[in-house]
Amino acid sequence: xxxxxxxxxxxxxxxxxxxxxxxxxxxxTWPPDNPARDQCGVTALVVNDLLGGELIxxxxxxxxxxxxxxxxxxxxxxxxxxxxRGQFLPGETVTEGVAxxxxxxxxxxxxxxELLRTRVSSRLDEVARERATAAVHATS
Numbered sequence: 001x002x003x004x005x006x007x008x009x010x011x012x013x014x015x016x017x018x019x020x021x022x023x024x025x026x027x028x029t030w031p032p033d034n035p036a037r038d039q040c041g042v043t044a045l046v047v048n049d050l051l052g053g054e055l056i057x058x059x060x061x062x063x064x065x066x067x068x069x070x071x072x073x074x075x076x077x078x079x080x081x082x083x084x085r086g087q088f089l090p091g092e093t094v095t096e097g098v099a100x101x102x103x104x105x106x107x108x109x110x111x112x113x114e115l116l117r118t119r120v121s122s123r124l125d126e127v128a129r130e131r132a133t134a135a136v137h138a139t140s
Contacts, residue, residue, distance in 0.1 A: 008127050009050055009120070010083055013043055016119035021112045026068070036087035042113040043084050044071035046120050048102060051075055056097035063091065070094045 019030040022038040031037050044055050053075040060068040072082035088094065106113050 004124055004127065006081070008124060009047065012120045012123035012127070013039075013046065013083055013116070015123055016116055017043075021116040021119075023109055023112070025108070034087055036084040038087070039116075040071040040084040040087070041069075042109055042116045044073050045102075045106065045113050046117050047073045047081060047083065049117060050120075051081075054099040055102050056080065057100045058097035059095045060088070061093050061095065067092070070097075072097065074099065 014035065017035045017039050021042055022030040023041055026038040028038065036043075047053075048055055051073065053073050056072050056074050058070045058072075059066045060070050070084075072080060072084070074080045
């Protein structure tokens with residue numbers, strides 16, 4: 001079996017984001033021209049499902065005031081993965097993050113998380129099937 005690449009996971013996530021997976025607490029309308037906007041929490045959870053590691057939480061600041069939070073991942077190797085880093089607008093900065101224990105039950109954004117997880121899983125299954133088919137044809 002051909003292993004999935006981080007680029008496969010990133011593409012599956014990007015293809016799966018939508019208004020229905022964005023954090024409804026943001027109070028913003030999800031912008032299709034900035035698809036990572038308000039996707040960080042659910043994205044970090046799905047990456048954690050797939051790759052393990054830790055959830056990292058930082059604060060978003062504008063003009064020195066906290067305006068929200070930002071989630072990303074740290075793998076067991078220490079490498080940090082932030083697939084929603086491109087969502088920030090000019091003037092928004094993110095503080096250094098701290099590792100947070102994943103809650104045993106997802107309460108906030110549960111529906112959005114489950115929808116994103118299902119979409120990403122389907123896309124990754126498609127990639128794996130395509131690679132397996134290509135490998136069979138290459139050896140034929």
